[in-house]
Amino acid sequence: MLAPALQHIERSPKNRLVPSHERILAVLLLVEIAVFCVIGRHFVSADNAFELVRLSVEVGLLALAMTPVIVTGGIDLSVGSLISLSAVLFGKLFRDAGLPVGVAAALTLGVGAVAGLLNAALITGLRLPPLIVTLGSFSLFRGLAEGVTGGSDSFMCPTSFLFLGRGAQIPVFVAAAAGFWILLHRSVIGRGLYAIGLSPEGARHAGIPVARRVGLVYVLSGVVASLSALIYVSRYTQARADAGTGYELLAITAVVLGGTSIFGGRGRIPGTLLGLFTIAVLERGMKLADLGDQLAQILVGVLLLVALGANAILEKVSARRVA
C-alpha cells in the first residue's frame, strides 16, 4: 500500500493536451457536414454517406499506414507509386500469366511487402533519411510500372473481382482502422514506436529493437498500399501505370491535418481518421454543391496550413514543459 505521503500522486493519466487538436477538427467536420447539408445536392442521404466512405478507402488505407510511419519520425512518399506498380503487376499476373484472381491478389500483396522491405532495408540498414529513400522509390516504383506497361498498356479488372470496389472495401477499411488503432495505441509495439519517434538512440539504449520496428512500419505501409491498389483496380475497373498519382500527398495531408507531428513521437489514429474525413467531406460536398474540384483542393491546402500552425503552437507549449 502507498505511504500517506504519496497519496497526492496521480492515479490516472491526465489527457488535457492530447485530444484538443482532435476536438477542434471534430467540430470543424461537423460544421462542414452542416454546411453541405444545406448547400449540397442530396448530401443528406445514405447513398451519399456510402459513396463518401467508399471513395475514401484507398487514400484512407494509405493514411492509416502512414500514421505509424510518421510517428517513428519517418515518411513514405512511395505509396502512391506503389499503388500503380501493384495495380499493373496484378493485371499482368492475372491477364498475362493466367493466374487465378485470388493467387494474383495474394502475390500482389507480397510485392507490397517486398517493396516495403526495400524501403526498410535502405532506411534502417544504411541509416538513410526516409525522405530521400522514399523519393527514390517513388520514382523507381512508378518508373517500373511505366516500363512494364510500356507507358500505355492497361489491364481490365476481372469481373469476379469487381465486388471489392463496389462496397466490400468498407469492411476492409474498418478492419484496417481497428488494426492500426490497436497497433499504435494499445500494443506494446506501439509504445516502442512512439519512443523511437521521440528519440531513436534513446529507444535503442532501452533495448527496443529499433531497426525491426521501423522495418515493420514500412513493410506494413507497402502491404497496405498494395491492398489499396487491389481496391483501386476493382473500383476503377482498370489497372494503369498512372494509378494512385498524388495519393501519397493526400495521405500525408490527412495524417498531418489529424494532428500527427511530422517530427515524430506524436499522433493518433482517430486524428488521422478525422483528417481523412474532413478532406473527403470537403471534396464531396463541394462537388455536390457544384463548386468545383479545384476550390475544394485549395481549401484543403489552406486547412493544412492552419493545422500546421496549430500543431506548431502545441509543440511549443509542450516543449516548455520539458526543462
Add this chain to the structure above:
Amino acid sequence: MIRRYLREISVAAATVALLLLLAVAKPQFFSGQNLRNILVTQSYVLVVAIGMTMVILARQIDISVGSHFAICGVVASLLARAGVPLPLMIAGTLASGAVLGGINGLLVAGFRLPSIVVTLATMVTLEQGIRWITGGEPVRNAPTFQWLSLGQSAGEWLVLATAAAVLVLFAWGLRRLQAGRAVYATGSDPEAARLAGIRPDRVIFGVFVVMGMLTALAAILNGIQSTQGDPTSGQGLGLQAIAAVVVGGTAISGGRGTLIGTFVGFVLLGVIGPALIFLQVEASWEKAIQGAIILVAVASDALNLRQRRNVGASLAAH
C-alpha cells in the same frame, strides 16, 4: 581535399562513364545539334536545381516549385501578350516568383513550420488555384514572346548562356559572399548560426525568395521555347530538381554540398532519357532508371559517411 569531395568526384565518374558508353555505341549523340537540343530544353531544370541546392543546404525542402513554375509561366505569357516591354515582363515575372517564394519563406521562417508540409500545402493550393483561375486553358503566347524575338538560334544561345551565368554566379556567391556562407552555416547548425550573428530566419526566408525567383527565371527560359503558357506544367519538376541536388552530393541534413555537384547530378539524370532513345532502349524505363540512380547515389553516400565517421572515431581512441 580529394576525400572531402569524393562524393562529387564519384558522381562525375559515373556520368563520364555513361557518356563514354554513348560515345562508343552511338557517337551521333554528340552531334552539336543533339547536345544543344538536350541542353536547351533541359536548362530550366538546372536553374531550378540551383535554387533547390540552396534550399536543401539550409536544411529545408521545397516541393512546391512545380506550381510556382506553372504560375510564373502563365504570368510571363500574359505580360508579353499584354504588350508589356521586355525588361518589365522579366521583372514582373521574377517579382511574382519572389512573392510566391516569399509566402513559403514566411510560413517556414516566420511561423517556424516544417518546410516539407508547408510546401506540400502551398503546392496543392497554388496548383489547383492556377487551374481554377485559368480554367486549365493554356495562354497563347504573343509572337514577340517566342525566343524573345531573337529567332531560334540566338534564342538558344541566350538560354544556355543564362543558365551558365546563373550557375557561375551562384557558385561564386556561395563560396565568396558571406551571404552564401550564411546559408551553409544555417543548414549546419541554426543555433550556432544565431550565436555567430547570423539570423537563420532571415537566411531561410531569403533562400525561399531566391528559389522563387530562380523558378520564375526557369519559367521564362522554358516559356520562350514554346507557343503557349501552360498552367498544368511543372509536374514533377520539384522531384527532378531534388534528385539532381541529392545525386550531386548535397546532404539532405543541410550544411554540406556544392553547385558543381548539382550540375553533375543534373547532367547524369538529364542524359538518361535522351540516351535511352539513342540506344533504342524502351524509353518508358527512364523514370525507373532515375529512381535507381537516386537510391544508389544516396546509398553510396551512407557508406562514404560511415568511412568518414570511422576516421573520427579512431582518432578519439588515442
Add this chain to the structure above:
Amino acid sequence: MSLLSVSGIAKSFAGVQALRGVSFDLHPGEVHALVGENGAGKSTLIKVITGAHAPDSGSIEIDGHPVAHNSPLLSRSLGIAAIYQQPALFPDLTVSENIALGFESGGLWRLVDWRARRARAKELLGRIGARMDPETPVGMLTMPEQQMVEIAKSLGGRAKVLLMDEPTASLPEHEVENLFRVVRELRSQGVGTLYISHRLDELYALADRVTVLRDGQTVATRPMKEVERPELIRLMVGREISAIFPKREVTPGDVVLETRRLGCRDSGLAEISISIRAGEILGLAGLVGAGRTELARVLFGLTPATDGEILLAGTPVRLRTPSEAVDWGIAYVPEDRRRHGVILELSIAANTTLAILRRLSRGGLLDVAREREIALSYVEALAVKTPSIDVAAGTLSGGNQQKVALSRWLATEPKLLILDEPTQGIDVGAKSEIHRLMVDLAERGMAILMISSELPEALGMSDRIGVMRGGRLAGILSRAEATQERVMALALGHAEGAAA
C-alpha cells in the same frame, strides 16, 4: 575595477526560482571558481551573463559599464566568451571558418577572404598549442580538439571574460594539463575566467577565488587557499558530510559475468579479461578515452565484440543487440542521461517500463494498470521528487532523471547492473542516495560494474577496481591495496607507481 560584476540577479522559470540573488565580481587576471550542487543555478547564471536569458531583476556590469538589454551578440561584442561542455561549432564547416565566424564582423554581403581565414586560424591554434589542419570539417574532430577550436575562437574574438562550464568533463588527462596551461596563459594576459567544475582537485590547482552558490544564492566568496575541502562541501550543501560512502562488506557469490580476452576492433578494445561476482561492486577507472564506456557498450550489445568471449553464469553468449543483453539479465544505465538514459518527452511511467515492455505484454497489448503499479513503486522506492508519474521526464532535475533511468533498469531485475558515471552532474544529496541504493542492491546479490571518473567515489564504493588504459585492462586492484596514486599510475601507465 572588475571585468564583470553581477549584483542581485534573480531569475525564475515557470514558477521555479532558479536564481534568488546572486552577486559577485570577476577581477582581471583571475581564475574564479564557481561551485554548487546541481540545481544551485550555475548554468542559469552563465546564461544570464551571456545574455541568453534576461534576469527578472538585478544588474550586470561589464568593465564598469552597466548592461541593460543583454543578448548573446552584445555580450560577445563586449568581450564575454562562453565555452560549454558541448562545443557550439558548425560540424560541416572547416576549423578556419568556424574560428572566423567567431569574430568576423561586417554585413551579409561582404567578401570572404579564405587565405586570411586560414592564416588567422593557424595563428590562433598555434597560440594554444593545438595541432590540426584548419581545413578539416569540425564534425570530424574529436571532442577535445573541438574544445580547442572553441578556445581559439574566443581568443580570436579578443575575449576579456571566459566562462567555462565543466570544460574538462570530456578531456583526457594530458589535455586537461594543456587546458590549464592555456587558462594560466590567458590569466597572465589579464583575461578573467569564471570556471565551473565539480572536480575540486582542478579548482584547487587552478583557481584564485571561489564563489559558492546554493539554492540560487551566493553563499560565500573566498580566496581559494583559505577554504579547505570539507568546509567547501559544507558551504555547498549546508551540512557536514560525514559518511560519504555507505559501503558495506558483502560476501561475493557466484561469478555472474566473465570475459575472456574480449576485444572489439572498431572501439579499440583488446584482451579484456575480467569477472564479476554476485554482490560485488567492480569499479572501472581510467582516463576518458580509455575505453570504459566502449566496454560497457560491448557488454550491453550496443556494439558487437569481434574477439574473445563473454560468459554469463558460465555459458558463452553472443550479445548482438541490447534486447539480447536484457534477456540475459544485463542492464546498462548510460552516461548521457538526457539522450540515452531517459526519453525526455515521455512520462515517468513510460520511461520506467520502456525496457520491460515485453513483460507487460498480454497477447501483444500493453498492461497499462501494471505499468502504473510498477512506476509508482519505483518512484516511492527511489524517492523521486515528482507530483505525478505522468509528467515528462524532462521536467525533472538531473538527480531525479537519473533515478528514473535507474528505475527503468532495476525493473528488468538484472543480474548485472552496469552504471556509467552514475552520479555525474548530480547534487550531493542525490549522490549519496544513489550510493546507498547501490550498496543495498549489492547486498541483495546484484553484481554491479560501476564506471566512474571520480576517484574518491571509485575507491569508496568498489570491492575491486579495474583500471583501463588505451582500450586494455591495465590492472585490477583490491579494495585494500587501491589508492588514488596507484589507480592514477595504472591509468597513466607508470609501472613503478603501481607497484608502490
